[in-house]
Amino acid sequence: MGSLLSHAFIDPNDLPGCAGKGDCDALFSSADSAWGLLQTLSLAAAYGYVLFCASNLLSEGSELLLLVPSIAGIVGSVVLPVLGAVPDGAIMLFSGLGEDAQSELQVGVGALAGSTIMLLTLPWGLSVYYGRVPLSRSGV
Numbered sequence: 049m050g051s052l053l054s055h056a057f058i059d060p061n062d063l064p065g066c067a068g069k070g071d072c073d074a075l076f077s078s079a080d081s082a083w084g085l086l087q088t089l090s091l092a093a094a095y096g097y098v099l100f101c102a103s104n105l106l107s108e109g110s111e112l113l114l115l116v117p118s119i120a121g122i123v124g125s126v127v128l129p130v131l132g133a134v135p136d137g138a139i140m141l142f143s144g145l146g147e148d149a150q151s152e153l154q155v156g157v158g159a160l161a162g163s164t165i166m167l168l169t170l171p172w173g174l175s176v177y178y179g180r181v182p183l184s185r186s187g188v
Contacts, residue, residue, distance in 0.1 A: 143155055143157075
């Protein structure tokens with residue numbers, strides 16, 4: 049299983065246009081650089097689609113679990129919050145692995161805080177924007 053997963057991801061240094069020593073070509077300066085950018089964008093789209101499908105499966109499965117009356121209370125109060133916390137815990141766990149764990153963990157905490165702030169700010173901003181109402185001249 050580990051060898052299968054290791055072949056699913058491409059090392060960015062192996063992409064055309066980058067020798068891996070920090071001397072990567074400028075964007076579109078050569079055909080290799082443009083091809084490497086195209087490969088990176090297509091991989092990002094493929095990974096994004098996989099994550100999209102996985103999140104849909106999780107949400108549909110959790111809704112189905114809520115339809116079982118005998119376990120609906122446990123699912124709503126225990127299972128769903130745990131499923132929501134597992135990705136955050138995985139981010140923290142895997143960011144703390146490595147030789148320089150303290151600085152790597154700071155990066156993981158920053159990514160977690162940034163994603164949480166974005167997930168709170170975006171809906172709030174959209175609700176303020178789309179919830180606005182026109183005021184009359186009297187201010188009412």
